[in-house]
Amino acid sequence: MTLGPVAGSDVHVVILAAGQGTRMKSALPKVLHPVAGRSMVDHVLRTAAAISPASTTLVVGHQAETVRQHFRGRPDVVFVVQEPQLGTAHAVQQTEPMLGGLTGTIVLLSGDVPLLRPATLQRLLAAHRAARAAATVVTAVVERPYGYGRVIRTNGRIARIVEERDASPAERQVREINSGIYAFDLAPLFGALRTIAARNAQGEYYLTDLVAAYRRRKRPVETFLVEDPAEIRGVNSRTELAEVSAIMRQTKNEELMAAGVTLIDPATTYIDPDVEIGPDTVIHPGVVIQGQTRVGAACEIHASVRIADAQIADRVTVHNFCLIVGARVAAGASIGPFAHLRPETEVGEAARVGNFVELKKTSLGAGSKANHLSYLGDATIGPNVNVGAGTITCNYDGRKKSQTVIEEGAFIGSDSQLVAPVRIGKGAYVAAGSSITKDVPAGALGIARGRQRNVEGWAERRKGQGS
Secondary structure, three states, X not given: OOOOOOOOOOEEEXXXXXXXXXXXXXXXXXXXXXXXXXXXXXXXXXXXXXXXXOEEEEEEEOXXXXXXXXXXXXXXXXXXXXXXXXXXXXXXXXXXXXXXXXXOEEEEEEOOOOOOOHHHHHHHHHHHHHHOOOEEEEEEEOOOOOOOOEEEEEOOEEEEEEOHHXXXXXXXXXXXXXXXXXXXXXXXXXXXXXXXXXXXOOOOOOOOHHHHHHHHOOXXXXXXXXXXXXHHOOOXXXXXXXXXXXXXXXXXXXXXXXXXXXXXXHHHOEEOOOOEEOOOOEEOOOOEEEOOOEEOOOOEEOOOOEEEOOEEOOOOEEOOOOEEEOOEEXXXXXXXXXXXXXXXXXXXXXXXXXXXXXXXXXXXXXXXXXXXXXXXXXEEEOOOOXXXXXXXXXXXXXXXXXXXXXXXXXXXXOOOEEEOOEEEOOOOEEOOOOEEOOOEOOOOEEOOOOOOOOOOOHHHHHHHOOO
């Protein structure tokens, strides 16, 4: 079966995200809890994109406005509110004003099932269309089906779905479960939903009752079995959130190792799904790499480093306990240990940023060095510059921030303060311990400190004065 695009303009995705998620015990809506750096519902939306839907509708309820705000600036997501929340069938009914009367297929997803693979969704849609089904139910066979609706079959075909609370002891022994993921033919859907009654322990309108209703009307209902039950695993508690996150991290780590990346200890390595890492890079224990980060080939990332939304070129070494966020590091550079690269920082080729050095909105040129105990903010530093230990660019005057420019080949002595705006010319020197408030011309030596005076015999006289 092909895994290529199988969708067209008649496919509509509906994502259920109205539940309160009481077992999460959180002020944050359940579907917004992050899994591997991205909210659960964002994972679901990304999977849904694999079938190129004509529309995507999010059914919200609990903290609806918070969920809307999460997607501000996303005109491709349409919202409908389910209030009160009277079950899954009732939730789908809320989409009738925008989807009723259309033809095609609704693919129904849950906002708290983040592990579903795009290829699985493509296969589901292809199978649903090939069978010309009124409904196709995604199912799985699990060892411990507790809490899930059971798929009840007659003569091998699905006859109905019974929820855990309403199942008989014999039905609870069934190991084939309903995932809550469906494909529906649009034409009969909303008319059939209006026939569903709330005759169950919860007093809710169950979408699962649609299976039996369709079978009574001789409409074709099919199932689509997922081989890996982890794909359809939902999240209803903090424990399940951690377990699903672990599965996603393990999957990412396995992909990276298969592509030639060495992870010294995968169990303690946290890498987000969108991160890219080149072959022959070595990642040590306790490393966290997040967001849209790209790491090149033959790098070495030592223990307890966090990198987020950064670009790291080839052959870069990041030593222990560094934080790199929103920065760019060129090939062959060395960072840390205990360095902090803040957003809009660029470190040039073969440059060195050492112990307890912080860069913010700063460009450090190729071959330049800032090896010890420095803060360089809002600065443009040319190639082959030496920044001595304890140097500070004084970029903020209490009202505005100003720029410091250090040109090629300059040498900044230790414990210097460069009070912006200021420029240090090409090949210039700044004497150690200087507070520079005026430009230093190219090739000049800038000195700004009090003249040393030695008082002979002072120590002995002090001793004679007693304590």
